[in-house]
Every structure is written in structure tokens, then in C-alpha cells.
Amino acid sequence: MTTTVLICDDHRIVREGLRQIVAGVPGVDRVETAASGEEVLARFPHERPDLILMDVRMPGLGGLEATRRLVSDNPDAKVIMLTAADDRDQVAAAVSHGARGYLLKDVSHEELCAAVAHALQGLDLVEPSLRRALAGREQLRTMPPGTQLTERELQVLTGMSQGKSNNQIGRDLYLSEDTVKTHARRLFRKLGVNDRAQAVALGFRRGLVT
Amino acid sequence: MTTTVLICDDHRIVREGLRQIVAGVPGVDRVETAASGEEVLARFPHERPDLILMDVRMPGLGGLEATRRLVSDNPDAKVIMLTAADDRDQVAAAVSHGARGYLLKDVSHEELCAAVAHALQGLDLVEPSLRRALAGREQLRTMPPGTQLTERELQVLTGMSQGKSNNQIGRDLYLSEDTVKTHARRLFRKLGVNDRAQAVALGFRRGLVT
DNA sequence: AGCGACGTCACCCTCGCGGGTGACCCGGAT
DNA sequence: ATCCGGGTCACCCGCGAGGGTGACGTCGCT
Structure with missing residues (x-):
């Protein structure tokens, strides 16, 4: 039985770098x-x-x-998220979406090898420096729906990030301006912000919008 | 005489990946x-x-x-910027800051080798797919001061990206709210936007704020 | 049938935002 | 000496944003 690791990154350089490292891990037969x-x-x-x-x-x-859908369809899939050092929000979100662990992108060669080896043995991974960020893991998993942005709210936030007024967003989505304002108010509450500028900033930082 | 290439990236994985590739380029003796x-x-x-x-x-x-300061102090420094595929604004900005060229992060192994080899021969690099983005290169270099954000304006924009009100920004910078509003108006004009939400979004997209 | 989340819309009210304009000071370039 | 860019501050004005509240419909779950 062969052991296969699949690497997913949009930057070829990162893919190749990871491949070089992961290919050297004992017990890994194939790297895709x-x-x-x-x-x-x-x-x-x-x-x-x-x-x-x-x-x-x-x-x-x-x-x-991607992780959420993958794990949803294939509960046995093991996913380790790779993340920059500064997006703890995304890390917490990743775990709540079904990732088995995460690694900072600037881990050393050795740490990465060890992490992959451990993961292949079925262990979940928790980077020490970010362990506290996962203290709320259970809260995230069992988080009431009231704290996740709904599809509509995300659409409104996206409109905001494109510099649109509530009225413009309403016309784009075939909604009244008042409805847009309602969604805006609700997503502000969920994000814990007071105005659209803060919402846009947080949206970018959390990767909700691009 | 030895030929040295210095790789700079905050992610160790990327550094190692690049090192592996660049080390194999003919003519490169040392990779730092x-x-x-x-x-x-x-x-x-x-x-x-x-x-x-x-x-x-x-x-x-x-x-x-970093490139701007480096080239300012050392005009002979050759810098190639590595960039994701989607930030053309930053590419244009990089060149205007003194970079000799740029590469997309998902270039192939071979393209990267060829690019490094060319750069070491003193040639500037222009990725074909983004060549048009540099059509305005001269405009950027000779751009009248009226289109670059000043230090103050950047400070105000940063405050906005942190969700602060004009009043709060004023208190942080020891300015009156009216002065902040003046800077805000001016930076809106320069960025071509109508409100702070648009400014924040553009700031993130252009890498002016993080 | 009941409940809660979501979506839709409306009304009110307050306040900060953004635009326009004018003013003064400073420093560097011409 | 002059001009211009930058920084600072002030006033006025209009409008959109954001908060509060209430309402009604549709789901899906229990």
C-alpha cells in the first residue's frame, strides 16, 4: 500500500518547495x-x-x-492547512471547517517533516505558538449559526468592499436599500464592527473578500 | 569572482524552494x-x-x-520582485520603486532559472502576460507628486483601515478632526474613490495597508 | 404546531462623513 | 521674490450611514 501526500497551492514555487521537502519524509511514497x-x-x-x-x-x-467541502464529502480526508503567521482568524476557521491541523508557512524543514509524519499516523496537529487561538475550538465547532455570515450578508459585504453604496448594492441584488441596511447591520454585529470601513478591513484580513 | 543570489521571503518554505531552484542555475555560486x-x-x-x-x-x-530604500542607497542593486498573479498594481509600483523586474510566483522551474540567468547578465525582466501593466511605467516614474500619497495621508488611510473615525485618527495623530478630514479628502481624490470604505479596499488591494 | 434562522421591507432618528471653500504657515524649487 | 506642495485648521451644508424597532413570509427542525 502506497502512502500519498497531495500538495495544494496556487504558487508553483511553493508547490515545488513543499514537494522537495515532503518527498524526503520516511513513509511517503508519492507526492502529488x-x-x-x-x-x-x-x-x-x-x-x-x-x-x-x-x-x-x-x-x-x-x-x-475547499476543506469544508472536501471533509463534508469525505469525512476521512486529512487536511493540514498552511497559513501565514498573522491570520489566526483563518486558522481557527480552518479547524472549524474540518482541517486536522495547520502549519505556519515559515516552519523549518525539520518541523514540516515531523508534522507530516505525525499527521500520517493519524494525529492532529497544533502549532504551539498558536495553541491559544484554538482554545475556542469547541466554541467554533458548536458555534451558533448566528455568528457565521450568511450568503446574503457576504454578498452585501462584497459590495461594500467594491465601494458600493447601500443603494447600489440593493440595485445589484434586486433588493430595497432598507433590506441592504438590515443585512449590513446584522453583519456588522456578527463581525463586531461599527461601520463599513471596519467591515471591509476585517473582510480582507479574514479572507472573506478579495 | 563568485556570483551570489540573495533570496528574501518571510516563509521558510518559499525560501527553501527558491534556493533549491536557484542553486541549480549555471553561473550561480552562492545562494543566501x-x-x-x-x-x-x-x-x-x-x-x-x-x-x-x-x-x-x-x-x-x-x-x-525595502526595494525603494535599497535601490536608493545602492543604485547598482538588482532586485527582482516576486508577486502573486493578481496584484498588478504592486508590480507597477515595484518597478517604479526601482525593481529591475518581477516574476509571478507560479512561474515554472525553467522560467525561474532562465529569468535569474538573464538578470545576472544585466537584463531587465518583463513577464509577457503583464507587459501592458508596465506601459505606464514612465508615467509612474515621472508621476507628479500630486498622485502619490503623502506620509500623513498614508497615516490617515491606515487609521481608516483600522476602523477608526476621523475624530479618533485625529486624536491618535494629535490633529484636529477637520485636518484629518482634509487629508481624507485629498487622499480620496488621489485614489479616485468617494468614501473610506472604497479607500480601505483599494489600500488593501494595492498593499498600502495590511 | 411551534420555534428559530433567514430574508425582505418600512419608518424614525441621529450623527459622522464627504464636498466646497478659504485661510495661514512652512520649506524647497525657480 | 515668487510659486507650489504639504500641513494645519475652520466653517457650512447635504446626504448617506448606522441604530432601533416592528412586521411578515419561508424554510427546516422538533
Whole structure:
């Protein structure tokens, strides 16, 4: 039985770098690469990799959404999210979306090897420096729906990030301005912000909008 | 005489990946790595690398500002910016800041080797797919001061991206709210936007704020 | 049948935002 | 000496944004 690791990142350089490192891990027989979350979803059913290393920040389907869908369809999939050092929000979100663990992108060669080896043995990964960020993990998993942005709210936030007024957003979505304002108020509450500028900033930082 | 390439990226994985590739380029004798723009500035005078590969997106001193300062102090420095596929604004900005060229992060192994080899021969690099983005290069270089954000304006924009009101920004910077509003108006004009939400979005997209 | 989340819309009210304009000071370039 | 860019501050004005509240419909779950 062969052990396969699938690497997913939109930057070829990162893919190759990871491949070089992961290929040297004892017990890893094959290393595959994918350039997008969509590709992972499409290939997983056929290739059944034992472990997936996936970047959070990707164009199109982001790492979070890709993981959520993947794990939803394939509960046995093991996903380790790769993240920059500064997006703890995304890390917490990743775990709540079904990732088995996460790694900072600036881990050393050795740490990465060890992490992959551990993950292949079925262990979940928690980077020490960010352990506290996961203290609220259970809260995230069992978080009442009231704290996740709904589709509509995300559409309104996207409109805001494009500099549109509530009225313009309403016309785009075939809604009244008052309805847009209602969604705006609700998403402000969920994000814990007071105005659209803050919402846009937080949206960018959390990767909700691009 | 040895030929040295200095790689600068905040992610160790990317550094190692690039090192693997660049080390194989004919004519390259040494490959050094740095984790931040500050480190490059500090080490350049002593090590005098023949070529620097620098990521645009880095915490602290960004790739753009690091390049600007480096080239300002050392006009003979050769810098190639590494950029994601979607930030053309930053590419144009990079060139205007003194970079000799740029590469998309998902270039192939071969393209990267060829690019490094060319750069070491003193040629500037222009990725075909983004050549048009540089049509305005001269405009950028000779751009009248009226279109670059001033230090104050950037401070105000930063405050906006942190969700602060004009009043709060004023208190932070020891200015009156009216003065903040004046800076806000001016930076809106320069960015071509109508409100702070648009300004924040554009700021994030152009890498002016993080 | 009841409940809660979501979506839609409306009304009121307050306040900060953004635009326009004018003014003064400073420093560097011509 | 003059001009211009930048910084600082002030006034007025209109409008959109944001908060509060209430309402009604549709789901899906229990």
C-alpha cells in the first residue's frame, strides 16, 4: 500500500518547495500537487491521498471552503492547512471547517517533516505558538449559526468592499436599500464592527473578500 | 569572482524552494536567504549579492519599501520582485520603486532559472502576460507628486483601515478632526474613490495597508 | 404546531462623513 | 521674490450611514 501526500497551492514555487521537502519524509511514497481547491475536490475521489497540505490563501475556492467541502464529502480526508503567521482568524476557521491541523508557512524543514509524519499516523496537529487561538475550538465547532455570515450578508459585504453604496448594492441584488441596511447591520454585529470601513478591513484580513 | 543570489521571503518554505531552484542555475555560486526586508538592507552592504529575489508581501517592511530604500542607497542593486498573479498594481509600483523586474510566483522551474540567468547578465525582466501593466511605467516614474500619497495621508488611510473615525485618527495623530478630514479628502481624490470604505479596499488591494 | 434562522421591507432618528471653500504657515524649487 | 506642495485648521451644508424597532413570509427542525 502506497502512502500519498497531495500538495495544494496556487504558487508553483511553493508547490515545488513543499514537494522537495515532503518527498524526503520516511513513509511517503508519492507526492502529488494541485494548483487549486477545485482541483483537489475533483481529484480526491480517484486518488485518495492519505494527507493533503493546503494553502489557505488561494484564488477561486479558498483553502477554507475547499476543506469544508472536501471533509463534508469525505469525512476521512486529512487536511493540514498552511497559513501565514498573522491570520489566526483563518486558522481557527480552518479547524472549524474540518482541517486536522495547520502549519505556519515559515516552519523549518525539520518541523514540516515531523508534522507530516505525525499527521500520517493519524494525529492532529497544533502549532504551539498558536495553541491559544484554538482554545475556542469547541466554541467554533458548536458555534451558533448566528455568528457565521450568511450568503446574503457576504454578498452585501462584497459590495461594500467594491465601494458600493447601500443603494447600489440593493440595485445589484434586486433588493430595497432598507433590506441592504438590515443585512449590513446584522453583519456588522456578527463581525463586531461599527461601520463599513471596519467591515471591509476585517473582510480582507479574514479572507472573506478579495 | 563568485556570483551570489540573495533570496528574501518571510516563509521558510518559499525560501527553501527558491534556493533549491536557484542553486541549480549555471553561473550561480552562492545562494543566501533573508527573512525580511530589514535583513536585506542590513546585509547588502557587506555581502553585495549580485541579484536579489524579493517577495512583495512581507510583514514589517514590505517588498516595495525595502526595494525603494535599497535601490536608493545602492543604485547598482538588482532586485527582482516576486508577486502573486493578481496584484498588478504592486508590480507597477515595484518597478517604479526601482525593481529591475518581477516574476509571478507560479512561474515554472525553467522560467525561474532562465529569468535569474538573464538578470545576472544585466537584463531587465518583463513577464509577457503583464507587459501592458508596465506601459505606464514612465508615467509612474515621472508621476507628479500630486498622485502619490503623502506620509500623513498614508497615516490617515491606515487609521481608516483600522476602523477608526476621523475624530479618533485625529486624536491618535494629535490633529484636529477637520485636518484629518482634509487629508481624507485629498487622499480620496488621489485614489479616485468617494468614501473610506472604497479607500480601505483599494489600500488593501494595492498593499498600502495590511 | 411551534420555534428559530433567514430574508425582505418600512419608518424614525441621529450623527459622522464627504464636498466646497478659504485661510495661514512652512520649506524647497525657480 | 515668487510659486507650489504639504500641513494645519475652520466653517457650512447635504446626504448617506448606522441604530432601533416592528412586521411578515419561508424554510427546516422538533
